[in-house]
Amino acid sequence: MQQGIKIGTRGSPLALAQANDVKAKLIAAHADLGDGDVEIVVIKTTGDRILDRHLMNAGGKGLFTKEIEDALTAGSIDCAVHSSKDMPTRLPEGLVLSTFLKREDARDVFMSAKYASFSDLPAGATLGTASLRRRAMALRVRPDLKVVTFRGNVQTRMKKLAAGEADGTFLALAGLNRLGMSDAATEILSLADFLPAPAQGAVTVEIREDDTAMAACLAPLHCDETALAVTAEREFLAALDGSCRTPIAAYATRSGNSLMMHAMLLSLDGKTVFDKTGTCAATLEAAATLGQDMGAAIRGDAGEAFFETLATDIEAEIE
Structure with a gap:
């Protein structure tokens, strides 16, 4: 068994919780691994430094992964733990997502220091979110709301709420569960009303494609059911856009x-x-094809004019 494993991760409380979960699962799966054999290496990413504006202004999803992937490619870490929904659909050459842990609850939650539910928000209330998907989902049922950019980790956003910077915001229930903070959720939103982001709630481990030893070490942690769902969702995302510049939602079971x-x-x-x-056989190949076909179908229904208008609307909004 490989010794001296270095796990790369961002430094937020949630990222560290996820990395430490992978560490614990590795140690539990391999009798010859002890606590001192697996090291958590914190790497600060560009995305962690940008808290006052949309990531689209600075480069999109890859801002949360570039420095970590650079370290992985260079060999200074052996694997990297990520939230799957933060991963670009195209990875750097030589890197692969080898492992998906069992998926957590994929639902969104509404958070507020003032109101008991999303529907309780008064007309004209301020909603804080940096997610275009959550923004669009909210406005389709509550077009009266004022949406402002709201970024930062779970703790930061909760502090902003307490300070009155917004009347409400959204978070992923999976993150609260992993932090042991599920009781902080004001309201758990239904999948029917708030379809999640592609791959939301799924933790993935990235490795060098040629590192067969690390792949074998991680194999006991892999969840086939999660891999099937996330494959379909990520292929759908790739067929439409592949970044955080488009309000896209998908959930496969x-x-x-x-x-x-x-x-x-x-x-x-x-x-x-x-x-x-859409439905398909429960195989990785079929799941990938399902995502691609559904993405192509929706792209065809929307037409390129829709995407041109959307891009213009987004540019105007984030300036």
Whole structure:
């Protein structure tokens, strides 16, 4: 068994919780690994430094992974732990997502220091979020709300709420669960009303493609069911955009020998929604094809003019 394993991660409390979970699972899976054999290496990313504006102004999803992936490519770490929804659909050459842990609850939660539910927000209330998906989902049912950019880790956003910077915000339930903070959720939102981001709630481990020893070490941690769902969702994302510049939602679930996915593309204001469901056999190849086909179908329904208008709307919003 490989000794002296170095796990790369961001330094937020949630990222550290996820990395330490991977460490604990590795030690539990291999009798010859002890606590001193697995080291957590914290790497600060560009995305961690940008807290006052949309990531789109600075480069998108890759801002949370570049420095970590550079360290992985250079060999200074052996693997990297990420939230799957933060991963670009195209990885640097020579790197792969080898492992997906069992998926946590993928639902969003509404958080507020003033109101008991999202529907309780008064007309004109301020909603804080940097997610275009959450913005569009909220505005499609509550077009009266004022949306402002709200970034930072879980603790930072909760402090902003307490300080009155917004009347409410959204977080992923998976993150609260991993931090032992699920009781802080004001309201858990239904999947029917707030379809999650592709791969939300799934932790992945990235390695060098040629590192067969690390792949074998991680193999006991891998969840086939999560890999199926995330493959379909990420392929759907890739077919439409592949970054954080588009309000896209997708959620796939396995039932027996079948995989079903519900997916959406929205305009920034939530007034236009393209919504599809699809099913396929529960294999990785079929899951990838399902995501690609559903993405192509929705792209065809929307038309290129929709994407041109969306890009213009987003540029105007984030300036």
